[in-house]
Amino acid sequence: MRLLRRRVDPLDYAGRIWMRTFFAMVFILLYAPVVLMMAFSFNDSKRNIVWRGFTTKYYEKAWNNDGLIEAFINSLTIAAINTIVATVLGAMVALLLWRFRFPFKSAYEGFMALPIVIPEICMGVAMLAFFSRIGWPTGMPWPLNLSAITIAHIAFSFPFVAIVVRARMAGFNRELEEASRDLGASEWQTFWHVIFPYMRPGLVAGALLAFTLSLDDFVITFFTSGPETVTFPVKVYSMVRFSVTPEVNAASTVLVAITLVVAALMLRVQRQGQAGSP
């Protein structure tokens, strides 16, 4: 009796053992550190190198660390304002590029995407130089003291929104717009009833990007933050410089949880928006 070997097609890569091993390795290397970080946030050890038993006291400690909580609130505030402004701005840029023809359009398009390609460190230095040169006021009451960081975040995250929304609009059938006008709708009615619903999945994806970009940005924030305007990543960095305590792990775990919840919520909104679209 002859044994027939199953033929493996080129794209059927999951059928090869070595490929599966490779996937498993990638998967482990990607997620093991996060899982470990979460696990060690419950570690009953100050040094946090060896597992010494389960505890939630570091969550309590992080909760009572005023500096950490303040940084946390700062980060969420900046991320929230950034998400709203960058999404609106990015969507407007996307609409402009999608809808209109004007001189130097391609040059404008390239300039708009610059913050995506410029190294973050250069952006950070540039922002620092810019804000000190124009004498941006410091020491204002909360939340105005976060304005410099927020402006910097908006500047580098709105192009991402613009690109995502633009890509979405490329698939829009202009006859839909004409049909709306033909049926008696004004330009504004057409925008809100026909164009906006089509744009929505792109807006959600863009907003999600802007939110996470802002929340975990370290480099640019580091250059634009003052002593009394510390964000979460900057605070964690300063804490880690002394020692990696389970307190940092605990705070980071909470941040991961918040990010996941926000992402899940937005994806849900997106799915609802997409239901029924072609």
Added chain:
Amino acid sequence: MSIISIRNVTKKFVGITAVDNANIEIAANEFFAVLGPSGCGKTTLLRMLAGFETPTMGEILIDGVDVSTMAPNKRPVNMVFQSYAVFPHMTVLANVGYGLKVTGVSAAETRQRAEEALEMVQLAHLGERKPDQLSGGQRQRVALARALVKRPKVLLLDEPMSALDAKLREQMQLELTRLQEEVGITFVIVTHDQDEALSMADRIAVMQSGRVEQIATPELLYESPDSRFVADFIGKVNLLDGQVTGASDQGVTVEVAHLGRVTVPHSGRVQGVVSLAVRPEKIRMAVSRPDSGLAVQGRIVDWAYYGDTSHIHVQPASGPPMSVTVQNDTRSTIENGEVGDQVWLSWQAEDTLVLDR
């Protein structure tokens, strides 16, 4: 009185003249077709009626009002788009009610009228569906209902059948004619499909490279085309070039290479080189020379069998091959000849047209 007057309308885009001095009068309750090959300007003409393009010159009147520069949402016309343009995020009912909702019609009346319109196109049972759950034919009915619910003075249709398969197309053609009689409004349809235009329209405007070549009823267009282009574009035609040698009360006398000197009825004045045109189905094929009419001898070079008819190509002594359509009206018709046979083609002088070259 005409509901649409297109007067000296010209539309120029950068580099091309899409519509060149068009003059068309469309009567109320007429089913009017604009027919032409792709790129002839017919869609631009329709878009100017809808308000998506503004004429470069000339004026367009709808029901006596100059609408040349009026915004699309202010015009008493509605359009069925080639892609149907059904709003993907709305239910069928919301799609149909859209045009009423945005113009301030009350929610109750919108719903009632949208339901009536859906009933008219036999989609009443699908009101809650989303467009992606519908077939192409159903989506087209939604687009129709959505336009008709507005009770426009004119309904514009842009290549409405191009995305449907042959069976559905025929069914939709019948249904459109029925709907037009039912609602009693003017339909203007743009198409490149001559069968569609001939079978549905009361009158047809044939366009070629921006110009209106002829406006006539389907019968006149087919039997008495004004030009070589119209004769050739609508249906099939055999064209024989010849020299005019004289004219009399009986018509003109033309000298044609392998036909000899023939006299055919013609009312206009022609001279010089002309084309004699005869439709393939007007020609009879026989083994021996018939007694009357115009006759040409030739050899069968091609025989295409279509079931109800056969299309035969016959090569005369000189010139291009002539096509003949034979009705297979008995089961033995098919045995009447085969490729290589010498045959006589004949037709009546009054079935011959004289066209300028």
